[in-house]
Amino acid sequence: MANDKIRIGVNIDHVATIRNARGGRHPDPVKAALLAVSAGADGITAHLREDRRHISDRDIDQLMARLTVPLNLEMAATEEMLAIALNHKPVSACIVPEKRQELTTEGGLDVVGGYDHLVSFVQRLREANISVSLFIDPDEQQIRASKKIGADKVELHTGSYVEKTGEARAAELDRLRRGAALCESLHMEVHAGHGLNYETVTDISAIPQFTEFNIGHFLIGEAIFTGLADSIQKMKGLMQAGRA
Ligand code: PXP
Numbered sequence: 355m356a357n358d359k360i361r362i363g364v365n366i367d368h369v370a371t372i373r374n375a376r377g378g379r380h381p382d383p384v385k386a387a388l389l390a391v392s393a394g395a396d397g398i399t400a401h402l403r404e405d406r407r408h409i410s411d412r413d414i415d416q417l418m419a420r421l422t423v424p425l426n427l428e429m430a431a432t433e434e435m436l437a438i439a440l441n442h443k444p445v446s447a448c449i450v451p452e453k454r455q456e457l458t459t460e461g462g463l464d465v466v467g468g469y470d471h472l473v474s475f476v477q478r479l480r481e482a483n484i485s486v487s488l489f490i491d492p493d494e495q496q497i498r499a500s501k502k503i504g505a506d507k508v509e510l511h512t513g514s515y516v517e518k519t520g521e522a523r524a525a526e527l528d529r530l531r532r533g534a535a536l537c538e539s540l541h542m543e544v545h546a547g548h549g550l551n552y553e554t555v556t557d558i559s560a561i562p563q564f565t566e567f568n569i570g571h572f573l574i575g576e577a578i579f580t581g582l583a584d585s586i587q588k589m590k591g592l593m594q595a596g597r598a
Pocket of ligand 1: 365367401428448450489509546547548549550568569570571572
């Protein structure tokens with residue numbers, strides 16, 4: 355499964371955050387998604403939260419109608435989100451934990467503890483030909499439970515890796531390395547994401563099992579200074595250099 359290619363999924367949630375700060379339609383996350391695709395994004399990721407704090411239902415309608423690359427719908431394991439996913443049938447759905455008060459997705463999904471709740475979600479999404487990813491920490495038990503529950507792939511949470519420095523960061527990178535290797539041995543595709551930036555993307559790109567990174571906040575923030583196409587192309591260049 356290890357390969358030379360690494361895809362970038364651009365998360366456009368925070369274009370919607372800026373739009374929603376004033377209401378109205380500007381800046382339009384769908385326009386940003388189309389621009390991201392023309393700049394080289396291999397996929398688009400959007401998280402429809404229960405509280406609709408950024409992406410809206412209308413955004414998902416528009417993305418499904420207009421995107422020429424796969425949409426990866428991030429969603430909590432709720433009946434409401436399942437119905438939306440089954441209605442739209444995005445190429446993939448990434449199940450994430452969601453707490454109402456959190457600023458962002460803090461930590462991975464507990465597939466071990468939530469197994470009985472999650473199993474039918476994974477099953478019903480897969481029956482609709484939606485490829486299912488689970489957003490988990492790089493933990494052996496969580497990876498094994500994700501395989502057992504029938505997920506097509508996992509996305510390993512890179513939050514701890516990016517937040518730490520020095521030896522502690524090296525230890526987190528090693529955890530990601532071991533997690534990615536375990537996924538490969540279980541014949542499960544493995545992605546990564548959360549908090550990645552120009553500095554942290556290089557070392558993690560060198561881990562050959564990762565086939566996709568989902569990156570949002572940094573790219574949208576950096577776009578203020580250099581434009582979205584530039585921030586995506588620079589990130590993709592660093593990913594390719596790290597992989598080489
Ligand atoms: N992957 C998942 C599963 C996420 O929940 C998020 C944040 O919404 C990201 C990737 C992107 O993280 P960031 O915006 O920090 O790059």
